[in-house]
Amino acid sequence: MRDKEPQPERSTGSTGSTGGTRGTGGDVTGTGFARRDVLRILAAAPLAVFTIACEDVDRAAQHASDSLAQAAKDGVPYTPQFYTAEEFALARVLADLVIPADERSGSASDAGVPEFLDFLMTAYPDMQEPMRTGLAWMNTASQSRFQKAFVDCAPEEQARLLDEIAYPKRAAASVKDGVTFFSRFRDLTASGFWSSRIGVKDLQYMGNVPQTAWNGCPPDALAKLGVSYT
Amino acid sequence: MPQRQTPYDVCIVGSGAGGAMTAHALTQAGANVIMLEAGAWWDNTKDSAMLKFPYDSPRRGASTTERPFGEFDACIGGWQVEGEPYTKADGTKFDWWRARMLGGRTNHWGRISLRFGPDDFRRKSLDGLGDDWPISYNDLAPYYDKVDQLIGIFGSRENLPNHPDGIFHQAPKPRCYELHVKRAADKMGIWCIPARLSVITQPLNGRAPCHYCGQCNRGCMTNSNFSSPNVLLFPAQKTGRLTITVNAMAREVATDARGLATGVHYIDKATGKDEFVAAKVVVLAASACESARILLNSRSARHPQGLANSSGVVGKYLTDTTGTDVAGFFPQLMDHVPHNCDGVGGGHIYMPWWLDNKKLNFPRGYHIEVWGGLGVPSYGFGGGIDGMPQSRGGGYGKALKDEYRRYYGSTIGFSGRGEQIPNADSYCELDPTVKDRYGIPVLRFHWKWQDHEYQQVRHMQETFRALIREMGGEPMGDMPTRERGYGIANGGAIIHELGCVRMGATAGASALNANCQAWDCKNLFVTDGGPFVSQADKNPTWTILALAWRTADYITQQRKAGAL
Known part of the structure; x- marks a missing residue:
């Protein structure tokens, strides 16, 4: 399965989204949370058919x-x-x-x-x-x-x-x-x-x-x- | 899977919190149980990535498609599962997380373990919105106690209204930045108390106490937190009465001419073959939406709208927790003092709902979670440095390198998690045409937030920004506008889907009775988030566990009485 652009590791408070900025992840301060709206970006992506194993x-x-x-x-x-x-x-x-x-x-x-x-x-x-x-x-x-x-x-x-x-x-x-x-x-x-x-x-x-x-x-x-x- | 002539006493679909709790209680009571799990085997003591450093992997902790929360996260699954699509009605924004592994989402969750309070079971009586549960807090209280003692939880006795205390282990001291938060919260009159997480801080039932590495989400190799395989399923297997079949994708509950359940059809993912397991009782615990899907796919002459659905409510009144987040930048946290602030894998403090909705323009509450500190530098570290308040706005070279060092640990974030009120426009149904790779019709989601939720999330945003300023910080990002829903997360995004197979006082308006038993099929039960009549300003897992144990006890009692 081909992976999309990666997101940083996040620990899960009660899971779910975090606020977002942009770019390649955005965890300036190492809190373990992306300040990028993972969900927004994933939602924007089509239900892709992944071709790379x-x-x-x-x-x-x-x-x-x-x-x-x-x-x-x-x-x-x-x-x-x-x-x-x-x-x-x-x-x-x-x-x-x-x-x-x-x-x-x-x-x-x-x-x-x-x-x-x-x-x-x-x-x-x-x-x-x-x-x-x-x-x-x-x-x-x-x-x-x-x-x-x-x-x-x-x-x-x-x-x-x-x-x-x-x-x-x-x-x-x-x-x-x-x-x-x-x-x-x-x-x-x-x-x-x-x-x-x-x-x-x-x-x-x-x-x-x-x-x-x-x-x-x-x-x-x-x-x-x-x-x-x- | 060896074919078996004699039916099992009980077949449970799903191995997460609800299914595992049901299996544990039923096997203890002498039942022969088979459990079907759609994903693969998982054992934290062998499979966890605990204590790995990001540099141990070329990915440095970045996400993969099957691990959207980072490659070291325990939970295999995600918003998109290959070969298992779901669809959305036009205009619907909804994200459906599915775990595909032994233990389901208990490998993923934040371990926040809050009892629902007495008011949470009778909201309609209190404010006229939604519906009351057919049970009360008192019905579940003994089961919450039992869950506390079997699984373990830390917390503190506070005697707060509608936030019942439990049987707690000692809570860990707050981290330094959490004390900073608490000082501001105290000043603003926001209750700020020790978190309540299912992490044990003293030995319990053969499990070692927490070793404070802060990585609960990776799966605990010492079983010091709750995930269902190591805490419930493996002990249940020791009875000799629990059979677990993994890679078994449930398709349909079979029924006989009388309309009673006879077992479960599933696809063996290893062979692609359709298999059947016979059982005298069927328990669905596949997650609220997945259980609804199985029921809707279980159509027969006796159950033409799907099983347990003569009322038409299966799939209806789907809710999620509301959510929004604000991070703040704190100049006084720059140039950090090096120290280990890992603690447990989650906040050591939280803020339960503290206000009176009668004085507000929205009807239900939320709680606040806090995050920050000196996390292990991983993929994503330093991203967006050019947008940081008081920074040089980008650049390169020695000055930039120093800036990365200076900003490490300088943000604290707040996440609001609140109660959505069920509404008629938020539901799932079978898509009329789309099937998954196993040939099973998939779900189509419909979603609408009401003004209740928008106003609540607006209040979160305003509160978090005020807290950040009170603490001497600067909120990052502007207040989201009404057009952006005040920053409300998509439905499903907080991964607290509840409802879809709701319980109720009357057969015409609910799928299940007060014992989570299908009105239309007496040997069919649901023990995941499906039976929930409403959300609360609390995470659902502890209530799923308590309700599942209560349901299991009812099944045992009915079996003994010869009624099943």
């Missing part, structure tokens, strides 16, 4: 994890399943521009984001067309401005183009397609980075472990909000 997706998942393990082991480069070599290089450059390495953690590509994106495109085919046309838009735009492919541009040139499309509220109507693509790409990169080992460690996430007792939140977390248990 579950096994294909399972194979893609296996490929992604095997390749990453292999690459980590002996430096064999990852072979993308969806992206062309040129697209994959561009996706890597863009992902690292969205989330670069800093003093606290590595970059998007250090966290395996390009491979994650390639997996998503294979597992959720509805995402392919916007990705492909968006990457092409980036090159068309850089050609028209700098007569070069985006990956060949100087960092200042890349920044000039990104500045045009990275702030939806103040972007020009003429670059609307670029804005739409980049907002989506930024969201996907964030998904891939922050859910990686590197990202989880960077956020100092401390949960997902069995505990013998629940004693409430620690004093400094309470103090931050000016609340207490007494």
Whole structure:
């Protein structure tokens, strides 16, 4: 069965919908709830006949994890399943521009984001067309401005183009397609980075472990909000 | 499935809360029971994805078609099930969730376990709308007590009107952000009390207490919360009297010349063959709408409108819980203090209905659920950062990376869950032409909210926005307009469908009597959400369990008396 564009994991209060914004999920703050109206989007989709077998997706998942393990082991480069070599290089450059390495953690590509994106495109085919046309838009735009492919541009040139499309509220109507693509790409990169080992460690996430007792939140977390248990 | 000459004492269709409770009580009482489940086997102790990290999967926790709530969610099913369509009348917005696995939706639910209150059984007497139940709170109270003790629930004694206390385990302390919510709620006069969830916080009947990983929805490997396979069905199997047949899609209840049920026809999904199981008593617990579908498909000379439907009410008075949500952004929650705030898999606090409808412009109440905290970063994390209040509006690079860190854990959300009043325009019926892959006619839904529900949801929106402001936050998104229904979720979307096979005091106006026994067929019973006469401002599962146990006791008593 072919999966539609994915939604984030949600724990179920009493189940059902959550409020919605847009894009690739939208769980800015890691509450476990999508701020996207899952239902609205599903309701809008026709009762599709899915043609891609579950096994294909399972194979893609296996490929992604095997390749990453292999690459980590002996430096064999990852072979993308969806992206062309040129697209994959561009996706890597863009992902690292969205989330670069800093003093606290590595970059998007250090966290395996390009491979994650390639997996998503294979597992959720509805995402392919916007990705492909968006990457092409980036090159068309850089050609028209700098007569070069985006990956060949100087960092200042890349920044000039990104500045045009990275702030939806103040972007020009003429670059609307670029804005739409980049907002989506930024969201996907964030998904891939922050859910990686590197990202989880960077956020100092401390949960997902069995505990013998629940004693409430620690004093400094309470103090931050000016609340207490007494 | 071996063919069996002697009929079973009871055949139960469906393995969720209602079916499992019925099976547990009947097998304890000595009946030989067969249960048909349309989905596959599931055992939380073996199949759960509990404690996996998103990076353990290339999907990072994202949804799949059969797991719309994320790949680690226990529940297999969804709004669309391959090969099993449903249709909607023109203009109808309705979403039908179906679980297809052992335990049904008890693998999915939020474990919020609220007793209906005395008023919830006699709403028509109180405000003239809808109908009264043929039973009262006092009829169910002993069964609520038994469910509390067998299955387990935490909560606190509050003595609030129409929110009956139960037999509770100790409730966990609120999380830090929940204390922040409670402070504002107290100030606004909104009751804010410990949640009531079927999660055990002390050992119970051989089950270990909660280990506070916050992942009830993935299925608990230590059985510390309620899902029906591990808490009811596997113990019932130990009696030696429960046979469970999975991948069995029920099609029709068979009846004899006298009009009595003789068993159930089903499709073995593994072979595609039509099979039949004979039973002296048939219990439908396939979910409100699915049970109605089976009844409507069970037509015979004696039951030309479908079984248990001489009144014509099967499929009618379908209701769901009303719902809307508002998230708030809280600057004081930015730059989080790292700590484990998982707790149990759900809110530690909630707000039961606290107002008097006589002073409001809508007739029924709602409760409020709260969500927030430092969840495990998964697929979707950071999505829509450019739209966050007080953010840079997008961007990239080091400054953006810092912004993701700063916003982690800075939202708190509120979900309202309220009572819809049954109406004549919200129902399901058989689609005249469409069949599923098994050749079974499918349901067609009709849906209409009334002004009661719109005004109630409007009140939710206004209340949540006021709460967020009182807490020093900023509501995210504008107040939905009247044209957008004030943000009301689609019918079905809260997954609390009730009605369709309602019980009642008279045969002409209901399908079932006060014992959930079909007026038209004395050896046919329904024990899911179908018999409900009305919703409440409370989640239905605990009442489904109590009512199913009461019905099972009635079946036992009637069997002993030789009446079945």
